[in-house]
Structure formats: C-alpha cells, structure tokens
Amino acid sequence: MKKMDSVANTQLPVVGIVGLGIMGGIMAETLLLNNYRIVGFDIEKSACARLKKAGGHVAKSVAEVTKQADVLITSLATSNALRVVYQEIASTLKAQPKKITLVETSTLAMVDKDWIATQLPKKQVALLDCPISGTAARMKDRAWTIFVSGKKSSCNEVQPIFKCLSDNSPYVGEYGNGLKMKFIANHLVAIYNVACAESVTFARKIGLDPQEVLDIFGPSPVIGTGVMRLRTPFMIKREYSPPTMKVEVWQKDMQVIGDLAKSVGCPLPIFNATAPIYTAAMAQGLALQDTASTAEVLGQMAGLFTENKASAAKKVATKKLATKSGATTVTKSVRKPVVKKVS
Template sequence: MNGEWASPLGQRRICQGSGLMKTVGVIGLGNMGRGMALSLKRGGYKVLGFDAAPGVAEKLQDEGVEARASVADISRDSDVLILSLPTSDIVEKVVLGEGGVAASAKSGLIVVDTTTADPNSTRKVAAALREVKVGFVDGPVSGGPKGAATATMTMVLGGSEQDVATVEPILSVISAKRVHVGPVGAGHVTKIINNLLTGVHLLATSEAVRAAEAVGVDPQKLVEALNGGSGRNSATLTNYPTWIFNDKFDSGFTMKLMRKDVRLAMDLLRSIDANAPISAEAGRLWAESASSIGDAEDFNRIVQFVPER
C-alpha cells in the first residue's frame, strides 16, 4: 500500500519501504523473530536485529540482518521495532527496564509486539511508551515458524487507526492476513481466545479419535471424514495431519508456551466472571498435563494425555 498517513504523534510517514519508515528492528530472533527479520530483508527494508542470547543476532549478518549489541542500540536506530518474545514479563523488562525501549527510543518510533501477551501488561507498556511519544500496536501472530519464514502468517492487531495504518506496509511484508480488531490490547485478547480454542479443539479431537479407534474405525479415515463435515476444526484440518499422525511432533511451539497461553485465557475469563465451563475444564486439563508431559515437548503431545477418571 503506497500513500501517506497521518501519525498520532503529529508526524507524516510515507507508507512504503523507501520512505521515512525504512529501518525495522527485531528484538527476539528465535523461531518466529528470525523468519520475520529475513522476510523484512527480502521486502527491501533495512533490518536490525537483537537477541539476548549471545551470538544469535550475529549469525544472521550473512543474510543481511545488522546485529545490534543492546536494546538501547536497536531502539535508537529503528523506525519500527518488532518484539518477538516469550512472555509479558520479558516484554516489560525489554521496554520498561533500564536501557530499555522507553528510555532509549527516538520520538516517533512505533513498537509492534507480536508476543502472545497479557492484555493488562500490554496496556501498561503502551501507556508508558505513549508518555515518551512512542506508538504501540499489539500484533500477535499465527502460523508458526513456517509462517514466519514464508511471510504467510495471520496477525490480529490492537492499536489506534493511525498507528495500524502506519505500520501496515511493513506488516504486509511479514504476513498474509491482518485483522485490526480494536484498540491497544484487543489483539492480545483475540490471540489468547484463539489459542484457548486451539487447546479445546486438540483435547476434544483426541477424545473423538480414541473413541473411534476403540470401536475399530481408522483414526486417519475418521479425520478425513470429519474434514468433509461439520465436525472439522483446527486439530483435524492441521494438527493431526501435519504433526500427530506422522509422529513428528515438531510444530516449533512447546507445551510450556501453550500452557502459558491457556493460563492467560483462564485469567481473562476469571477477570470478567465468565460462565465458561468447557473452557474452564480445558484449562484444568492443560494444567494437569504438566505432571506427565514436559514443558519442552511439542504442544501437540496434549493428544497423548489421558487424565485419570
């Protein structure tokens, strides 16, 4: 998308790679951040990278990503800064801590947080950045490491119309679909609910597969049939064919991260006193699975969890 959009910070920004917003920083160069950084480089942007783990950013220099030595360093030189971090606590340290983004960024920077995060923490971070004239968009992603590497992710965006419009050309380089769902925090609320549904789908589908198998129905034929009917869901369409039936269990998303996301969903439901018994039971089962499925295991291993009667 070409053209000019008004920034809420009183500046004008050209919405294309060759305009004012031409330098993009990425903090967190793991499975997701690395793919986004390389997609941005292919899209014609100058890309800066930082990761707390020694040597990670430097490994991407041969592929055109300029390594920076600190959060302060990358914050000073970026027009847009993408965060790809595991938890809200880490986001708060990176943004609000000593030498963090809030203390170091130039006025007019926009931060895009792709972390699956606590919406309350998100609003806190956004408010602190607003005080130093830095914009904020929460933009959690779906699609996994493959989606990040191939720029086919989906992003749900929370933020002002102006900030979202400003970063749209950059986000279009790293994702195939973007939905602006509301103000700051709305993106993270939406992603938490999405991941809760994924957790419910995996649990329910695993019960269906075990029941069918117990009465002699081939599980793979069952899933094929479900995918042609109204019972299809994300687990039957994607998880079982891609990672479960073939015993790969290598989606790149761990039990630890999924349990964290389900806990965030439970916190959200409790905060609004929701009447959600199915979700509550799913939350209980995901938490209980920690006794038999390790944090480092692929999150699809939940289908192997059979709770005690």
C-alpha cells in the same frame, strides 16, 4: 514466501526486532527477503547468529535497535522480558526523542500491555498491540492472522510490513483489542486441540483408522478446522517433535486466559475441562513436545498405550547408549596364582 531482490531498499523504513526466537526470527528473515533493512537484538547468541547469516544487522543492545529503527517490533516470551525491554526503550526515547512506531506482538497478560503504555513518551511514539495467531510453519503458507490494534492511522502506516508476513492482518480497534482477539483464538485452539486428540483416541478404540477419519473430516467445511489439519497428523504418527507449539509455552497462555476470564466473571467450562489434559502432558515429560501430545495422555487413559511414545523413545535411546558404553569397556581378567600342593 515471496522472495525479492536481496539489495535493501533505502526508501523503506528500518525495522528493528527485539526477540529473535521462533516468531521474531522468521519475521526478520521474511522482511529481509522483501528488501527491508533489519536491525535486531536477542540475548541468545544463536538467534543473533541466524539474523547475521540471513543478512540482518545485529545490535549490541535494545537501545541501539531503538536508535536505528523507524518501526520496532517486539516478540517476547515472558512478562519479565517485556518489562526489561520496554524500560530500556522508554529510557532511550526519553534521552533521545524521535518519531518511532512500536509494534508489540507478544501474547502476555493485559496488565503488561497496559503497563507499556504508561512508560513511553506521549509525543512522537505510536504504540500498537498486534499479537499473531499462527505458528512458524503456518507463516510459510501466509496463514498467520495478525490482530492489529491501536491508532488507526499508525496501523495503516505499518500495513505494508504486515502484508509481507501474512494475507490476514485485520484492524480490530483500539490498543489492547489485538490481545483480546488473540485470547479468543487461543481459547478455541485449546478446546479444538483436545477435541481432536479425543476423536483420534475414540476412533482407535472402536477400530477405525484415524488417518481415514482425518482424510474424510479434515477438508470438511463444517467439521474440519485448521487445528485438525495441523495437529491430527502428529497424533496419528505419535510423533510430536519438532513442535509447532510446546506444551510448556502453551501452559502460559492457558494461565493468562483463565486469569482474564476470572477477572471479568466469565465461566469457561469447556476450556477449563481441557486444562488437566495439558497438565498431565507436562507431568508425563511432554513439556517440550507439541501440544498434539495430549493424544498420548488420552491414549493412556483409554488403555491404548502403556506409556507415551516420547518417554518410550527416551528409554530406548538410554538403553542403546548404555549398551554402547558397555561394549567399549574392556574388563581385564585377573589370573589367580596357582598353588602347588606339596606332598
């Protein structure tokens, strides 16, 4: 991450960010370090507090961000959130028309992206679809891929912003192609992740050290992948927090990809074979853990573990808490009255 002078450059466009979660938050902080003026909004007070601490301006509403921003980036977790936000953006722009570029980075259904385009004024508003492949940890290594799609001239105008965030922001064509590219990326990640978990489990069952397997195959230009290098260390240590991608969030992406494939009549046999493994991780209480926890599911299936490490750790913590509580409880003994026998 390239750090520059902390004084904002007034010649640069004002960047608004709605959705200051993991991805939106790190975008805001990085752009601030690159002298952009940032105005942001999130319904979570803690997210707003992080932006304020980093030096950004916290707006009171989506409308306020829309009014102040030259470029407005949205990073939203659900279809409902996206529709609420873009209804407010559209209402604001219809009441006070202005030139603005809207950069939608969320990974949601194609129908949601199409819906946005029907809501906005046609004049002065450039709408781009630019989903991001990568995690917050990968961003620090400038390893994000930003799939840039929409009107090419508008995409070129915001490339300096993307260059602050990543070394890889290819233009992939018309609006909507960005999301389609992200679906292809996530389709492969779903498969690679479970494949890595399977290899780690297989290595353990035949008596190999999975760390040695990673050391040999991780750097390989033929077998090694970024997913292998990112997720296999979690699997080896059997520690899945803090997560790079939560299982419960990943389930949303799996659903969207599966629905799109059905809608176009495309078979995805390998992708579909991974789905029960992620579902089993959810059932085993791993929803908030990293998707690498699929290794726990396969490890139990193989008889390597009697329960996943997260559940075991939770039981130990609960037992310690119970023991501590018991130690601090003072039990008063009640003296029984002595009855003298009268002869």
